[in-house]
Amino acid sequence: MNINRRIGVITALILATFLLPLGLEANEEADHKVRYRKDLMKATAAHMGTLGCYMKGKCQLPPKVLKRAAHGIALMGRLSIPAYKSPTPGATVKTTSNAKVWAEWNQFEKGLNTMVERAQALKRAAASGERGQMGPAMGMLGKTCKGCHETFRDKKK
Numbered sequence: 582m583n584i585n586r587r588i589g590v591i592t593a594l595i596l597a598t599f600l601l602p603l604g605l606e607a608n609e610e611a612d613h614k615v616r617y618r619k620d621l622m623k624a625t626a627a628h629m630g631t632l633g634c635y636m637k638g639k640c641q642l643p644p645k646v647l648k649r650a651a652h653g654i655a656l657m658g659r660l661s662i663p664a665y666k667s668p669t670p671g672a673t674v675k676t677t678s679n680a681k682v683w684a685e686w687n688q689f690e691k692g693l694n695t696m697v698e699r700a701q702a703l704k705r706a707a708a709s710g711e712r713g714q715m716g717p718a719m720g721m722l723g724k725t726c727k728g729c730h731e732t733f734r735d736k737k738k
């Protein structure tokens with residue numbers, strides 16, 4: 582092997598050693614981002630579950646807890662804006678976000694802001710613990726979830 586060829590082989594090996602993990606890291610980072618944005622949605626749904634249980638009369642909860650659940654949804658909405666902002670090409674974790682999230686980002690962000698506002702309205706309604714007052718606010722919030730999912734998520738395969 583002449584010297585130039587040997588240098589070429591060594592360079593290729595060094596590059597491979599460094600670039601391979603870089604490639605893997607890029608995927609790993611994308612995977613973390615997907616997991617995190619899904620976790621925020623799961624936490625949103627968990628808070629909705631608490632409120633839904635109360636609305637159905639299946640559990641008795643004090644206004645303090647109801648307000649906290651609504652507050653949790655508002656918080657998840659706020660955290661979702663930076664969490665969803667950048668696309669995640671190369672992610673290997675399953676995702677149902679579709680390309681419109683980023684192609685129509687302003688619309689998507691507006692949807693999250695609406696979720697925050699409606700969760701805050703629900704929090705105000707929850708102060709009384711009156712199901713009659715909470716019902717309409719809960720309905721509006723639920724529509725926000727459904728509306729966004731219809732546009733920005735692919736159906737489960």
Ligand code: HEC
Nearest residue numbers: 619622625626629676677678689692693696725726729733
């Ligand atoms: C502005 C858009 C938007 C709003 C509003 C929204 N979601 Fe989502 N939601 C998404 C997107 C996008 C995904 C797909 C996440 C992924 O797989 O990358 C998702 C996924 C989910 C998931 C599945 C998470 C998983 O583990 O795969 C649940 C549960 C969920 N949302 C619940 C809710 C609930 C409950 C509300 C309303 C209180 C809500 N979402 C409001 C956009 C939204």
